[in-house]
Amino acid sequence: MATQSLYRRYRSRNFAEIRGQEHVTNALRSAVAENRWSHAYLFSGPRGTGKTSTARVLAKALNCENLQNGEPCAECKSCLDIEQGKSFDLHELDAASNNKVDDVRDLIAKVALGSPGRTKVYILDEVHMLSAGAENALLKTLEEPPDHVVFVLATTEPHKVVETIRSRTQHHHFNLLPSADLRDHVKMVIADAGLDVNDDGIEYALRTGGGSARDTLSALQLVASTGGVPESSNVGREIATAIGAADPGATVAAVQTAIRTGREPRTIGEAVLTSLRHAFLSSMGASMDELSEDAQNEAAELSAALGPATITRSLEALGQALVEMRQAPDPRVPLEVTLLRLARRDGNDTAALIQRIESLEQTVAALQAGETPMAASAAAPQQTPSPTPAPAPQQQPAAAPQEQAPQAPAAQAPTPPTPAPQTPAPHAAAPAPAPQAQAPQAPTTPAPAPQAAAAPAPAPQAPAPHAPAPRRAPAPPRANEQPSPQPPAQQPAQQPPAQQPPAQTESAPQAPAATGGATITLAQLTAAFDSNLLDNVPQRVRSRFRVCHFTAVDANVATIAVPNAAYVDRVREVKADVEAAIAQQLGANLTIEVVVGEGAPPSNPPPGQPAPAPIQAGQPQSAPPQQAAPAPTPAQTAEAEAAEVGDISELADANDIAASSVDRIQAHFPGATVVPPPNS
Secondary structure, three states, rough: OOOOHHHHOOOOOOOOOOOOOHHHHHHHOOOOOOOOOOOOOEEEEOOOHHHHHHHHHHHHHHHHHOOEEEOOOOHHHHHHHHHOOOOEEEEEEEEOOOOOHHHHHHHHHHOOOOOOOOOEEEEEOOHHHHHHHHHHHHHHHOOOOOOOOEEEEOOOOOOHHHHHHHHOEEEEEEOOOOOHHHHHHHHHHHHHHHOOOOOOHHHHHHHHHOOHHHHHHHHHHHHHHHHOOOOOOOOOHHHHHHOOOOOOHHHHHHHHHHHOOOOOHHHHHHHHHHHHHOOOHHEEEOOOOOOOHHHHHHHHHHHHOHHHHHHHHHHHHHHHHHHHHOOOOOHHHHHHHHHHHHHHOOOHHHHHHHHHHHHHHHHHHHOOOOOOHHHHHHHHHHHOOOOOOOOOHHHHHHHHHHHOOOOOHHHOOOOOOOOOOOOOOHHHOOOOHHHHHHHOOOOOOOOOOOHHHHOOOOHHHOOOOOOOOOOOOOOOHHHHHHOOOOOOOOOHHHOHHHHOOOOOOOOHHHHHHOOOOOOHHHHHHHHHHOOHHHHHOOOOHHHHHHOEEEEEOOHHHEEEOOHHHHHHHHHHHHHHHHHHHHHHHHOOOOEEEEEEOOOOOOOOOOOOOOOOOOOOOOOOHHHHHHHHOOOHHHHHHHHHHHHHOOHHHHOOOOOOOOOOHHHHHHHHHOOOOOOOOOOO
């Protein structure tokens, strides 16, 4: 025959044997002894805390033949019948399975019937599972039952019980049992049942029970049956400890071990959640009497290792992972990913972030004070190389040009006083021209005299005051054209006039080298443009460039003129195709600039508007930016759009459109005959 469970075998028989609920048992004992008990009670609390056992003891006390100060004797026929489950004075109803209106109606019909004892007790377990109709059907009988009837409602979720039922009952709350009371109870059961369980088994039973007497006795029976503590019995604490030690490998290994031993991923997550909650309560100084002394010490150690911020974030992350596991194809994945993120605490812990911010603030303060951040180097080693070696590479290049080319500073000696209002520090402006002086020296090394090599040094500085376009800066020949109209007054102040002519004559022959490709003249470009340059571009490009004309080629810039302003935007949209064709056919990397009216073929202007006058080829760059392009007239816009069409011989005729809906229907249904209306 099967062995009876320990929690059933050692169920409390009287109020004195109920542990940890003295506030409830004392009230009930006094009420029975003074004959002032209530007609309905509501017992609520966690599972395994003695709600149903207390209700049965109350039924014994209300029908006991040898009642002593409110305590049942547990020896009379009524008490023994109640213990054996064959008494007509006690009726237990599972409201979870009998939750319909018909079930409650059947109960109400039997309430008025008498019983052998003095009081008829109805125990409704899990009363919060009753349906709305069943609750309403029970209200009237629960409020005014017969004098010999007492209702005892038990539930683990009192908030789900409707207020109308709670207001008709006397509510008693049951608490989790303290660890000391459970330990004494477990030792008594071990001694009475003759079990072979050591201290580790008792500790496992207390930790697994968590303040529930029934869960503790069930765990104790498991230890006694298996002969020891099961493997991976405290997986929650192991994983939480691995998270506290920031060890991802140990965390994943603990999860894998628990899964291998048959634990479900959700059970593992709940175990870790429980351990973290105990650590959180320990960090907040809350009372945890339901935990054993060893469990409280473990919670304190885990709290010190993690800290309140990390514990709070871990609780939130695990709670979200448990929700995601319901819909996940593999529940292990959300759990393992979340635990792995919690174990990798670098950058995730708020305390670690605060420490890093404080280290950065100390480093910045040390740098602002001009001191070496020695203290910050230990906390933030990644910032140490940046403050110390950085000044060394910046000072060495500044001194190198002064030693290699001593003539450059001598020629620029009068320069610092002149731009003094523009530069904040004279010593910072002196090294700046040195690298610029080396750039012109490279192409002028074959010069016969050393003085001529130093002369080109101020040449790149001449365009600096008027800030030329970036594409013109690398071309030395453009320095001959630009300084003449704009900075003639600065040249005598920066350099003796005797040194300017050699610099200009030596830099002039180097113009082709600045193009970045083959050297091409205006004549070559014009010949190619008139012959077959536009054959490899689309028709749209050819039609827009057909009315254009190249006027100048200067370094790597080719200026093309259009007849009026209507063509400017159209030509600029497609000039990239022509630039690619020039680079492919002539091997020259040219940039096309579009201007209006520079020697372009005359277009047919509208009446009353003169044709644009051509501009000489010697003014390729100065005239276009200064001209104000007139707004295109409707005639010019129409002419430009017509020019885009190109050769009309390439166009295909469109299909004929039917004159009416009847014709279109006949076109879709060949052979159809039109029938006139009958009234026509």
